[in-house]
Amino acid sequence: MKLKGSQxxxxxxxxxxxxxxxxxxxxxxxxxxxxxxxxxIKHILVRHEQGxxxxxxxxxxxxxxxxxxxxxxxxxxxNTVTGIATANMDSIPxxxxxxxxxxxxxxxxAFQESDITGITRPCTKHNFLVRSVEELASTIKEAFHIARxxxxxxxxxxxxxxVMAAETEYDPATIKIRNYDVxxxxxxxxMAQVLEMLSHxxxxxxxxxxGVILGKAAAxxxxxxxxxxxxxxxxLMGLGSFPGTDPLWxxxxxMHGTFYANMAVSHCDFLLAVxxxxxxxxxxxxxxxxxxxxxxxxxxxxxxxxxxxxVELPIIGETKATLKDLIKFLAEHNYTPSSSERKEWMQQIAxxxxxxxxxxxxxxxxxxxxxxxxxxxxxxxxxxxxxxxxGQNQMxxxxxxxxxxxxxxxxxxxxxxxxxGLPAAIGVKCAFPDKQVVDIAGDGSIQxxxxxxxxxxxxxxxxxxxxxxxxxxxxxxxWQELFYEKRYSxxxxxxxxxxxxxxxxxxxxxLRATKPQEVESTLRQGLSIDKPVxxxxxxxxxECVYPMVRPGESISEMELGTREMIx
Amino acid sequence: xxxxxxIISILVYNKPDVLARxxxxxxxxxxxxxSLCVNTTTQYEISKIVMTSIGxxxxxxxxxxxxxxxxxxxxxxxxxxxxxxxxxxILVRLNLAEDKKEQIKKAVDVNHWKVIVSNDNYVILEITGxxxxxxxxxxxxxxxxxxDITRTGLVALELKS
Numbered sequence: 001m002k003l004k005g006s007q008x009x010x011x012x013x014x015x016x017x018x019x020x021x022x023x024x025x026x027x028x029x030x031x032x033x034x035x036x037x038x039x040x041i042k043h044i045l046v047r048h049e050q051g052x053x054x055x056x057x058x059x060x061x062x063x064x065x066x067x068x069x070x071x072x073x074x075x076x077x078x079n080t081v082t083g084i085a086t087a088n089m090d091s092i093p094x095x096x097x098x099x100x101x102x103x104x105x106x107x108x109x110a111f112q113e114s115d116i117t118g119i120t121r122p123c124t125k126h127n128f129l130v131r132s133v134e135e136l137a138s139t140i141k142e143a144f145h146i147a148r149x150x151x152x153x154x155x156x157x158x159x160x161x162x163v164m165a166a167e168t169e170y171d172p173a174t175i176k177i178r179n180y181d182v183x184x185x186x187x188x189x190x191m192a193q194v195l196e197m198l199s200h201x202x203x204x205x206x207x208x209x210x211g212v213i214l215g216k217a218a219a220x221x222x223x224x225x226x227x228x229x230x231x232x233x234x235x236l237m238g239l240g241s242f243p244g245t246d247p248l249w250x251x252x253x254x255m256h257g258t259f260y261a262n263m264a265v266s267h268c269d270f271l272l273a274v275x276x277x278x279x280x281x282x283x284x285x286x287x288x289x290x291x292x293x294x295x296x297x298x299x300x301x302x303x304x305x306x307x308x309x310x311v312e313l314p315i316i317g318e319t320k321a322t323l324k325d326l327i328k329f330l331a332e333h334n335y336t337p338s339s340s341e342r343k344e345w346m347q348q349i350a351x352x353x354x355x356x357x358x359x360x361x362x363x364x365x366x367x368x369x370x371x372x373x374x375x376x377x378x379x380x381x382x383x384x385x386x387x388x389x390x391g392q393n394q395m396x397x398x399x400x401x402x403x404x405x406x407x408x409x410x411x412x413x414x415x416x417x418x419x420x421g422l423p424a425a426i427g428v429k430c431a432f433p434d435k436q437v438v439d440i441a442g443d444g445s446i447q448x449x450x451x452x453x454x455x456x457x458x459x460x461x462x463x464x465x466x467x468x469x470x471x472x473x474x475x476x477x478x479w480q481e482l483f484y485e486k487r488y489s490x491x492x493x494x495x496x497x498x499x500x501x502x503x504x505x506x507x508x509x510x511l512r513a514t515k516p517q518e519v520e521s522t523l524r525q526g527l528s529i530d531k532p533v534x535x536x537x538x539x540x541x542x543e544c545v546y547p548m549v550r551p552g553e554s555i556s557e558m559e560l561g562t563r564e565m566i567x
Numbered sequence: 568x569x570x571x572x573x574i575i576s577i578l579v580y581n582k583p584d585v586l587a588r589x590x591x592x593x594x595x596x597x598x599x600x601x602s603l604c605v606n607t608t609t610q611y612e613i614s615k616i617v618m619t620s621i622g623x624x625x626x627x628x629x630x631x632x633x634x635x636x637x638x639x640x641x642x643x644x645x646x647x648x649x650x651x652x653x654x655x656x657i658l659v660r661l662n663l664a665e666d667k668k669e670q671i672k673k674a675v676d677v678n679h680w681k682v683i684v685s686n687d688n689y690v691i692l693e694i695t696g697x698x699x700x701x702x703x704x705x706x707x708x709x710x711x712x713x714x715d716i717t718r719t720g721l722v723a724l725e726l727k728s
Contacts, residue, residue, distance in 0.1 A: 117584065118584075118587070121584070121587065121588060121591050122591055122592075122595050125638070126637075126638040126639075129583075146638055151636075178580070301632075301636065302632040302635060303629070303632035303633050303635070303636050305632070306625065306628070306629075307629065
């Protein structure tokens, strides 16, 4: 059967079971959009290409499937770069299709031409420029395979206009892709070493990361922790991979980790690190990180091993398969921890927890941002999917919303992309229309992709925005307060729109709370409306995120705040 | 840890931008490529890249695993610690000025250098050898007056596979 390139693209998307595309049309992709007009695949028209990529990324994080977006050449393509870099840092499987000028014009500085494969080479897992219609089908198949296999990541496919118009024979049964190497090794010898180390450990700790969620290994990790009573801490990306309401859960570690998680990691004598890459925000100074511990690191990507922290025992493999092997091995060898030693270790952690709990100063007059998040958790029982923007809103969410399930905390961890939360929430809500999806936002971040309110309004994608409005770029202000003697250089964002009126102008619902007594009722009202809702919480302006490890210090040295009311 | 030159042999798919990916990956992570040699193998769709980079074992291991992540990379081998032969080549032009002519002819004979172009005005020599041999040749060529020179990157082959 002879088909046009644009038809083959749509056929291949159906083959890949793509049900939704986030996109924005333009000159170079008119042929594709003409095919989409007749297609069953749903298309969400965003208001900026960055929003399309974040939406596809949010969809991917919530479902574990590959997210897809489609944009035009030139500026359409370059507008995707921040979204692609965001997905790349957090290993999120997405495929980005970009239009390109006809092959004969490439290199001519043609209208709306950009060398997008060159631009995105360092921030994609892989990318392709499709030079002829004959290689189109196999390239698309390969793109999806690469995006989802091994350590996942974004793949960009650049589609010249003439390739979309050209015709060729299409037969999905004959499409072959080349083999590419993914690590699947099982390592029985190493299991014996883990057992050996674990048997000698008096203060074991598990550290869970994004690789556990991406590798769908949360159940296995939870089983090991519970069976052998090993406490668990996690990175930002690992939130939800172990139940946040379990007594073994110590909360997040690192720069804004809990006191007890950071103390536990600094004092543990055995650390099982699964699907983590020891980012600098997690470790503090490398020289003082977990110095008392023998570290076992399980990761699918060899380049994550010994990159920042040198470990005693690296195990390269899929997190799920490796943890399954470990569960089996430990059971077969009747590993039983000494209950008295374990009791002592748990008591030590309980003491730390009692000494410096995760808390904040309640206030009768002014809304505390942490209180909003706690209340949201209380009234939803945590059974919602949360996206965040980046900054204080993100850290308070990580601290005060206790995520019990994987894929329920959707946040830009590695790149820290402001403007991520709203479009990501739209992507999540498209995947799970019956689920409550809430973007916990700051007033700085939300304005970076505020235009996506129109997308939510157009399709009635009923995302809920919990805006923690402090009129500051809060996290930067916090650093200025602590490290720059309160010289608030260009972080005051008081000049902002009236967010309630803005919501109404976009045709969605706007609500406002100015007193603590209004928080719960506002949340309840907002969550009950089956439309997009923006809830503007006027929170205390100069609240800081504590604990905080000063940059370049050991994570056992934390600023705990004055624990006094600031406002 | 001791820093030294490592010879890394990489098999890749012969794709238009594979070299850009490799150079970009290393450059972007702050690793330096000292020398480079690329060509297709007996199979046109597969190329071999031999590059050298200076670093300690940890740095080189990181380079290897970064390269291994690339989809177009088939295999990465560090030839430094296996038995292998190494060669570089230089092409060098020497002007046959009256006062140097005899000296140059004598040096060519003594050193068994290969003359590939010779006319009244200049000679072009082709010299191959391992790094030490090339460096020695350069030291001997220096007083003869080098007008122009091209030096290849290092190529290497392990003794047994």
